[in-house]
Amino acid sequence: MPEESNSHGDHIAESSVHHVVHIDESFLPEVERSMQELPRLLTTGAGRESCCIFRVPQSLSEINKKAYHPYIVSIGPFHHGKTQFQMIQEQKWWFLGDLLLLAESKRVVLNDFFEAVALMExxxxxxxxxxxxxxxxxxxxxxxxxGCFIIELFCQVASIVLADLDDPFLTIAKKVPADPHNPLSTMAWVFPFLMRDLLRLKNQIPYFVLQKLFDLSRPAHVLEKYYDKEGKHLLDLFRLSYIPDCKEEVRRPSRFFHLIQSAKKLDQAGVKFKPRKTHSILDVKFRNGVLKIRALTIDDFLSPLFLNFVAFEQCYRDSSKYITTYATLMGCLINTPADAGFLGDHKIIENYFGTDKEVARFFNNVRKDVAFDIHRTYLSKVFEEVNEIYQNYWHARWAGSMQAYFNTPWSFMSAAVAVSLLLLAMTQTFYTVYQNYKPADPPK
Known part of the structure; x- marks a missing residue:
């Protein structure tokens, strides 16, 4: 027995040797240090509700590189300090000075801004x-x-665009006019580029910072009658302004729950297209075989804006997916340049973007590599009902064809004979080719 026990022990010892992992102890301090350091590129808090400003995922940015990068102004930390934004960075102090002049009426000074924001670090x-x-x-x-640059910039743009309106917001904005020595105020090309850059996902600061600075510099009631939404940042605030008064819903699986066909194919199946007069471009309706979509103006401002909306919805965990759903719908409808032209003829697409080919390419790209659950969208019913119409149409066409060709015994026999002759011809061709090309028998 002892001999048997020793043998068993030797087996265990031998087996254990094969599982020993030798670690270089000089490597341990580096491992411990790496475990203690906070992650830099994606923090542990990136999945929390508070985290709302992201770099655009590489899978999206590689498809539309220019859509996500600012051109002339850096907002927030991701592009801070880059030389290409230095011109506007210097001009921010002009806008801060204009805002401080206005804030004097509330006896607010620059240090009040710093102290308020410091509490939110x-x-x-x-x-x-x-x-x-x-x-x-x-x-x-x-x-x-x-933050002060954004607030003052919007006030100046509002005073230009809405100059003839009797508006309390503009009354506040005009109390201190824009500094005539500020060169940005005289350059017409600057404001459109600034507005585009302010709506890039990577180019954001938290909305609660803007709200605090605005409250310190202006009367609290100024915006009360204008807006009842509060975004996570400026881009999200604009996104919310597009959201229609309809809820995302979860629907049961159905054989009609899949992406719809292109506009031209749906037209062949009897689906009609009409422009819809509604507040939101996302408000799409399908009733009695008619797909009603509000006219959409495609230009150099809207196209990158939609791409950044979709990127935000993909990154932020608590975001609804309204823009992603709408972009998917339009991407289905506009599969080819002919589809873009078709919707243009029906006053649903207003193309200031380029050719029909470029419009089709944009909508094909905007829905690439995005997570989309067709069972959990605000347009689930539209997808389902359009597919039902389309499939029933082609089933009816197939049934009609079958009846036309096989409604008598003679027509059925004629078709059967034709199919048999076709099969015989194919078989004969195969054997002819095989006889000509078959390998020679090996010598015996």
Whole structure:
């Protein structure tokens, strides 16, 4: 027995040797240090509700690289300090000065802005998906400068666009006119580029920072009658302005729940297209075989805006997917340049973007590599009902063809004979080719 026991013990010892992993102890300090350091590119808080500002995923940015990068102004930390934005960075101080002149009526000075934002530093850092390398002082300074720039810029744009309206917001904005020495005020090309850059996902600061700075510099009641939505940042605020008064819903599986066909194919199946007069371009209706869609103007402003909307909906965990759903619908309808032209003829697409080919390419790209659940959308019913009409139409056409060709015994026999002759011809061709090309028998 002892001999048997020793043998068993030797087996265990031998087996254990095969599972030993030798670790170089000099490597341990680096491992421990890496485990203790906070992740930089994607923090552990990136999946929380507070995290709402992200770099665009590579799978999306590679498809439409230009749509996500700012051109002339950096907002927030992701592009901070880059030389290409230096011109506008210097001009931000002009806008800050204009805002401070207005804030004097409330006896608010620059230090009040810094102190208010400093109290929010922890929440500001939680808003970004990456660990911010800026120290507290630099971060607060950046938030105040960028936030005041955005607020004053919008006030100046509003005073230009709505100059003839009797509006309390404009009355507040005009109390201190824009500095005539500010060169940006005289350059017509600047404002459109600024507005585009302010609506890039990577180019955001938290909305609660903007709200605090606005409240400090202007009467609290100024915007009350204008807006009842509060986004996570400026891009999200604009996104919410497109959302219609209909809820996303979860529907039961159905054989009609799949992506719809292109506009030209649906037209062949009897689906009609009409422009719809409604507040939101996302408000799509399908009733009695008619698909009603509000006219959509495609231009150099809307196209990158939609791409950044979709990127935000893909990254932020608590976001609804309204823009993603609408973009998927339009991508289905506009599969080819002919589809784009067809919807243009029906006053649903207004093309200031380029050729029909470019419009088709845009809608094909906007829905690439995005997560989309057709059973959980605000347009689930539209997808289902359009597919039902389309499939029933082609089933009816097939049934009609069958009846036309096989409604008598003679027509059935004629078709059967034709199919038999075709099969015989194919068989004969095969054997002819085989005899000519078959390998020779090996020598015996």
């Amino acid at each position: 922890k929440e500001i850092r939680k808003s970004y998906s990456e660990t911010l390398e800026l120290d507290g002082r630099d971060l607060i300074r950046m938030m105040v400068l960028d």
